[in-house]
Amino acid sequence: MRSVLGQPGGPRLVVGCVGIVVTGLLVAFVTLMHGATWSTPGETLAGLLGHGEQTFVITRWRAPQVSAALVFGAALGLSGAVFQNLTRNPLGSPDIIGLEASAFTGALVVTACLSGTAAQVATGSVVAGLAAAVVVYALARKGGFSGMRLVVIGIAVNAMVTATNQWLVIRADLEVAMATTAWSAGSLNGTDWHDVRLPFALIAALAVGLALSARTMHQAALGDDLATTSGVRLGPHRLALVVLGVGCTATVTAVAGPISFVALAAPQIGRRITGSAGVPLLPAALTGALLLAASDLLAQTLTRPVPLPVGMITTAVGGAYLIWLLVMEVRKR
Amino acid sequence: MTGLVAHDLTLGYGERVVSTGLSLAVPPGRLTAVIGPNACGKSTLLRALVRLQEPRAGRVELDGVDLRRLRPREVARRIGFLPQRMVAPEGISVTHLVRRGRYPHRDWRLTWTDVDEAAVTRALLDTGVEDLASRRIEELSGGQAQRVWLAMVLAQETELLLLDEPTTFLDLAHQYDLLRLLARLRDAGRTVVVVLHDVNQAARFADHLVAMQAGRVVAAGAPAEVVTADLVEQVFGLACEVVPDPVAGSPMVVAH
Numbered sequence: 001m002r003s004v005l006g007q008p009g010g011p012r013l014v015v016g017c018v019g020i021v022v023t024g025l026l027v028a029f030v031t032l033m034h035g036a037t038w039s040t041p042g043e044t045l046a047g048l049l050g051h052g053e054q055t056f057v058i059t060r061w062r063a064p065q066v067s068a069a070l071v072f073g074a075a076l077g078l079s080g081a082v083f084q085n086l087t088r089n090p091l092g093s094p095d096i097i098g099l100e101a102s103a104f105t106g107a108l109v110v111t112a113c114l115s116g117t118a119a120q121v122a123t124g125s126v127v128a129g130l131a132a133a134v135v136v137y138a139l140a141r142k143g144g145f146s147g148m149r150l151v152v153i154g155i156a157v158n159a160m161v162t163a164t165n166q167w168l169v170i171r172a173d174l175e176v177a178m179a180t181t182a183w184s185a186g187s188l189n190g191t192d193w194h195d196v197r198l199p200f201a202l203i204a205a206l207a208v209g210l211a212l213s214a215r216t217m218h219q220a221a222l223g224d225d226l227a228t229t230s231g232v233r234l235g236p237h238r239l240a241l242v243v244l245g246v247g248c249t250a251t252v253t254a255v256a257g258p259i260s261f262v263a264l265a266a267p268q269i270g271r272r273i274t275g276s277a278g279v280p281l282l283p284a285a286l287t288g289a290l291l292l293a294a295s296d297l298l299a300q301t302l303t304r305p306v307p308l309p310v311g312m313i314t315t316a317v318g319g320a321y322l323i324w325l326l327v328m329e330v331r332k333r
Numbered sequence: 334m335t336g337l338v339a340h341d342l343t344l345g346y347g348e349r350v351v352s353t354g355l356s357l358a359v360p361p362g363r364l365t366a367v368i369g370p371n372a373c374g375k376s377t378l379l380r381a382l383v384r385l386q387e388p389r390a391g392r393v394e395l396d397g398v399d400l401r402r403l404r405p406r407e408v409a410r411r412i413g414f415l416p417q418r419m420v421a422p423e424g425i426s427v428t429h430l431v432r433r434g435r436y437p438h439r440d441w442r443l444t445w446t447d448v449d450e451a452a453v454t455r456a457l458l459d460t461g462v463e464d465l466a467s468r469r470i471e472e473l474s475g476g477q478a479q480r481v482w483l484a485m486v487l488a489q490e491t492e493l494l495l496l497d498e499p500t501t502f503l504d505l506a507h508q509y510d511l512l513r514l515l516a517r518l519r520d521a522g523r524t525v526v527v528v529l530h531d532v533n534q535a536a537r538f539a540d541h542l543v544a545m546q547a548g549r550v551v552a553a554g555a556p557a558e559v560v561t562a563d564l565v566e567q568v569f570g571l572a573c574e575v576v577p578d579p580v581a582g583s584p585m586v587v588a589h
Contacts, residue, residue: 088420212441218422219436225416229383230489231409231437277429278422 016274017286024290028066031297032058036305065191067200068255069296069310070289072188073262075203075248077270077288078210080263082245084279085217086238088146090325093264094129094249097154101161102132103250104184104258108168112176118198118255125254129246132157144224145238165258186259186311188296199251206247207285213240214281221278259311261318262291268325335396336361336524337382337412337493342391344377344548351377352548355391359493364519365526366539370569374548375528376417379497382526383414409437413491415499419482421470427481428466431456434488456487460514476507483511487518494518496527500534512538532569536560537583544568560584 033039047058080093106128140150220227270283295313342355351374380386393400435449457463460480500508529535536556544552546568578585
């Protein structure tokens with residue numbers, strides 16, 4: 001068995017990835033059918049191809065939200081894989097260690113203080129996310145990047161930042177508060193093409209950067225000593241990964257608000273489905289896309305006709321996963 | 334000077350200074366063993382030789398060039414290191430772990446060359462783990478896993494190979510397997526430096542012994558010159574007799 005990537009490869013990886021992609025596209029297609037009334041698959045397909053009376057509804061109203069679920073889910077999955085590799089811990093994902101909540105703080109502050117164009121909000125979100133990463137690392141410094149210490153400190157930072165976010169939403173002007181309530185639950189509802197152009201471009205760029213860093217990331221997973229003596233510059237490499245990883249989670253958060261647990265769960269589910277070694281990026285991204293698309297479908301259909309914020313679904317499902325993961329981690333020790 | 338040379342190193346962690354004025358020349362093409370009591374600075378010296386420990390003063394040179402002036406990847410193509418602690422990614426197979434040893438030889442492209450494949454195959458054969466190739470690391474015994482990690486470092490195909498207490502977690506037979514493997518690598522032209530706990534094993538397998546105590550090199554040279562009753566008494570604080578090893582004829586320490 002010889003893969004071009006020189007990474008664990010082979011049939012199981014390919015079959016696993018194809019399986020995830022097909023399921024994700026099916027879920028996306030069903031979501032496209034959903035509206036005030038369900039469209040038939042035929043109508044939906046025709047609409048997608050630009051024929052039929054539903055073209056406008058499907059390509060202008062439903063498609064942006066479905067695309068956002070897929071692309072944002074992939075970005076969250078990537079971000080989770082990056083931080084789980086950095087911390088060498090399945091709990092070390094940006095939504096658990098407070099980076100996502102902090103990115104949202106940045107977005108909220110920029111929205112409340114400056115009127116907040118999309119680019120400004122995204123910048124504020126990235127800056128706040130990076131600042132949180134610095135704080136968490138500084139507090140956990142003694143334990144280094146890996147280990148439980150960083151995760152526990154991250155959980156504490158996450159709790160404090162989440163409380164701050166709630167306070168910001170409550171204290172904001174009524175108008176801002178109304179707009180931010182759904183946002184702060186993590187929602188894709190009402191997304192249009194205009195909203196996603198910039199984030200999609202950013203996520204594409206970040207994904208390219210991550211693809212180029214992947215081999216070094218897996219080398220660094222062998223421990224600091226072996227990574228260094230096999231030629232990895234750990235300092236610059238980690239800095240690059242933190243920036244790319246925070247970039248992914250913050251870009252999503254700036255538009256959709258904090259959507260928790262996709263980053264936590266997607267990399268681990270992805271690596272199990274594909275039988276991969278370590279925490280690889282591609283299965284994490286694909287699984288993230290599937291998870292968020294499926295969650296968004298549930299969010300739209302569970303309480304028809306009023307859609308839920310997708311963050312509520314991911315939190316409910318992900319919370320159960322987190323409990324299971326914590327039990328497993330505690331058992332290991 | 335050719336090869337790996339340490340000049341006047343000061344080494345330490347935080348406030349604690351482990352070594353001052355530490356100098357050492359690694360004889361090329363030989364098997365060097367570093368011995369000494371616990372916490373004498375053996376591992377710290379080894380870590381300085383492979384860029385894992387930044388010297389406070391002094392420098393480590395490879396063929397006359399300060400290691401700090403070489404690109405990490407360049408150093409990694411010439412010096413391989415087996416540390417005491419490694420992390421195996423969950424679920425990784427033996428082959429895929431050994432392939433990671435090719436990291437410093439590969440560029441940003443994704444191609445895996447025949448040279449890479451040949452190096453991996455050779456490393457698996459040299460360490461006798463070729464039958465385990467498709468197994469997962471977590472299914473292996475400690476001795477098997479240690480050989481796999483060594484195979485990974487061998488796949489790096491470096492002229493210099495440094496190992497930090499590689500025999501510690503191995504049972505007796507596997508300890509000798511590993512030492513014989515190191516001797517074969519030396520015979521194949523590699524320069525090997527190994528930190529060992531067991532003086533008798535070191536004296537039997539090494540061409541060159543470095544005895545350390547309290548951060549200093551106390552003696553260096555051929556085992557027959559270095560291993561004397563006086564030196565063992567001085568370095569390890571053990572009253573002993575040194576007699577010829579009945580099998581190899583190398584000096585053997587027998588405690589009083």
